[in-house]
Amino acid sequence: MDREIRVGLCGCGVIGEGVVTALLQHADVIGERVGGPLKLAAVADKDPARLDIVRAQDPNISLIDDAFEIVARDDVDIVVELIGGVEVADRLVRAALDAKKHVVTANKALLAERGGALFALAEANGCDLYFEAAVAGAIPVIRVIRESLAADRILSVRGIINGTSNYILSSMANDGAAFADALKAAQQAGFAEADPTLDITGGDAGHKLAILAALAFGARVLPGEIPTEGIESVDPRDIQYARNFGYAIRPLAVAQRLQTGALDLRVHPALVPEGDPLAHVDGALNAVAIQGAMVGPSFLSGLGAGAGPTATSVAGDIIDIAKNSLAGAPVRRWNLSSDGDQKIQAIADLSSRYYLRFSVRDESGVLAALSGKLGDSGISIEKMVQDVDAGDAGTASIAMLTHNTHEGGVRDSLHAIDNTDLTTAPTHLIRIVE
Amino acid sequence: MDREIRVGLCGCGVIGEGVVTALLQHADVIGERVGGPLKLAAVADKDPARLDIVRAQDPNISLIDDAFEIVARDDVDIVVELIGGVEVADRLVRAALDAKKHVVTANKALLAERGGALFALAEANGCDLYFEAAVAGAIPVIRVIRESLAADRILSVRGIINGTSNYILSSMANDGAAFADALKAAQQAGFAEADPTLDITGGDAGHKLAILAALAFGARVLPGEIPTEGIESVDPRDIQYARNFGYAIRPLAVAQRLQTGALDLRVHPALVPEGDPLAHVDGALNAVAIQGAMVGPSFLSGLGAGAGPTATSVAGDIIDIAKNSLAGAPVRRWNLSSDGDQKIQAIADLSSRYYLRFSVRDESGVLAALSGKLGDSGISIEKMVQDVDAGDAGTASIAMLTHNTHEGGVRDSLHAIDNTDLTTAPTHLIRIVE
Secondary structure: OOOOEEEEEEOOOHHHHHHHHHHHHOHHHHHHHHOOOEEEEEEEOOOHHHHHHHHHHOOOOEEEOOHHHHHHOOOOOEEEEOOOOOHHHHHHHHHHHHOOOEEEEOOHHHHHHHHHHHHHHHHHOOOOEEOHHHOOOOOOHHHHHHHHOOOOOEEEEEEEOOHHHHHHHHHHHHHOOOHHHHHHHHHHOOOOOOOOHHHHOOHHHHHHHHHHHHHHHOOOOOHHHOOEOOOOOOOHHHHHHHHHHOEEEEEEEEEEEOOOOOEEEEEEEEEEEOOOHHHHOOOOEEEEEEEEOOOEEEEEEEEOOOHHHHHHHHHHHHHHHHHHHHHOOOOOOOOOOOOOOOOEOOHHHOEEEEEEEEEEEOOOOHHHHHHHHHHHOOOOEEEEEEEEOOOOOOEEEEEEEEOOEEHHHHHHHHHHHHOOOOEEEEEEEEEEOO | OOOOEEEEEEOOOHHHHHHHHHHHHOHHHHHHHHOOOEEEEEEEOOOHHHHHHHHHHOOOOEEEOOHHHHHHOOOOOEEEEOOOOOHHHHHHHHHHHHOOOEEEEOOHHHHHHHHHHHHHHHHHOOOOEEOHHHOOOOOOHHHHHHHHOOOOOEEEEEEEOOHHHHHHHHHHHHHOOOHHHHHHHHHHOOOOOOOOHHHHOOHHHHHHHHHHHHHHHOOOOOHHHOOEOOOOOOOHHHHHHHHHHOEEEEEEEEEEEOOOOOEEEEEEEEEEEOOOHHHHOOOOEEEEEEEEOOOEEEEEEEEOOOHHHHHHHHHHHHHHHHHHHHHOOOOOOOOOOOOOOOOEOOHHHOEEEEEEEEEEEOOOOHHHHHHHHHHHOOOOEEEEEEEEOOOOOOEEEEEEEEOOEEHHHHHHHHHHHHOOOOEEEEEEEEEEOO
């Protein structure tokens, strides 16, 4: 008779509940794919009400209030960490690995901050540590980079990997709402947390980008080292101007290996050309575009959050580990050697095209003076449009796209211009990614 | 010391050459991912010039003119079948499996026609039979359906899985060319074969759809059983009208399990709404949109053909099998039990919205008569536009979108209308997929 693989689930919020449902409802198919029975042995949560929901589905599952008890149980082979946060989750995952249990986690903050040490610990203990759900929810980007592109060299990864930010920018694009109003609406619709800081400032995307960069380029970087900019400063006017220029504004995360050898890693809102599939990823969807040396462009999109999508990714990981475990296959190695440079390019050294929006006095000669100053700094303008500001008499807006140039130079030039009386408010800059 | 896994490659055309390059150039990374050395032991091709190219890259590879010698060699663990066609490839793959060798193939026709028997033979011999490159080239759709969505129930699969057809329809959309001219340009650009029949008639997409339907729904269908329609009858005017209605015309393959239990499988050009990511898949790109019960919408796109993309998928399969083989893991089972209905819904029973384009006499009363006849058949019109035909004096075009209705009824009604003197040419019908 086949040996049984037993799962212990730590943290039974909406995602945990989704995992329970997936494992119980599709037990037959899963057993067939694993090659033997997969049993949900124990579930831990501090909230008895959540455990009641599990009990109602299957009275034979052990229900526990302390997640650390799961790790200590003999009848658990795979520990699923869904409690979130860094410190407690770190201790829990370490305890599981020390007890020679495989681990599945959806915890991007944990992996971004402590991944290196945890993967080393997993390997030392001969255990698997899987995390498909940590990046872009339902999108199997970890599996695709790790397995499908195993024989290729990845040139770049660009992604919309924070659904909250994309939902907010999409609402602003669709109904012209200001950022604050779009945020409020997103909170009411359940697409933003009560405290949305980590999402809208790009912090969450930075966590995920650190993980992607490690996989794609062997980068060993902490999220704090990644140049990061949130979406708070995007104005509905920017979205409108960008659209007229043929672009959409999306919350992007970018990772590429530059020809200098340095890593170009950054998180910021960006103008994306209409012809780019990323421009059409709307609402809470996530997407990842990968450029491979052999494979060319590859594009994946799907729901980045939510119980169903995330639980499906977690369950896919559990099935993989269970199948390998039953087969006696060795664990997957994540800490691939990296002979590449670990230096992240400073954002001032970035070479890019830029979108600029100036608020100026509505007087003759202003545009000529502005163009002159940009020209003096070696910044060449590709497209330009000037509008009278509807709201503010006596002022006008000038929006433009620059040709390729260096960010440091643009910033210096804008700083100088904003110190003259040409502009009536600080100039907005948004990078173009294409 | 690790045991070596040895690969024998049968057929060294452009894809085979890509596989050779991938295996040789990335040998270090591949070895690390496999967990031991992966060696390209032998390559077979009837054309000595092709073997010379391999020899130039690595003089230690055995070069053979007869592919059947590869399967007989003791120093080959994995046979890669890239000779194409059905009969010889079938014999070759059977011989390899009988000799207890794992097989990787990119041959969609072979799998669509003989897949059932070949997978059974592979399983009986304890061998793997992988085929990621057979469907949608670089897009890891087989892996995603089989592994990432292992815990989900798939509701529908819709795809652009013939790059030639998509290239032609895209050209027609971009420059207004007629089908014949766009085909000629595609042939000159290398995006269509000298004999493009299998691509433009939907036959190639039917092969791939049969494979996808087997994976997603346990369907046991032959390509010949799938209602299939090519892109030859699409007119530039259809593309223009569709665009004005807010749709793009794409060469689609559709598979879904209907609520009646029957399978809805079909290949045809279709109007796709602008908001659907499939509408933005341009040129030779392929794409697959999967709807899962838990995971929601999932979308993948990439190059569907070409040496690099296809070779990367083949190499990914080789790496997977080599890793599992070194680990002593059991082979993957493809022949999942299917308790579902195997009946394919007749196209006359399809319930859909339709795009119709009538060529009519440019006289008063014609539109009223036409609408009346459609109304009598219970077909209700959602949108309509009438244009005078520039080319043909005295005639006009009427394009419309219908509300949901049954195809049999629409066909009957159009047949009756085309037998009156209201229309001056047969009416064009294109299904809407949304």
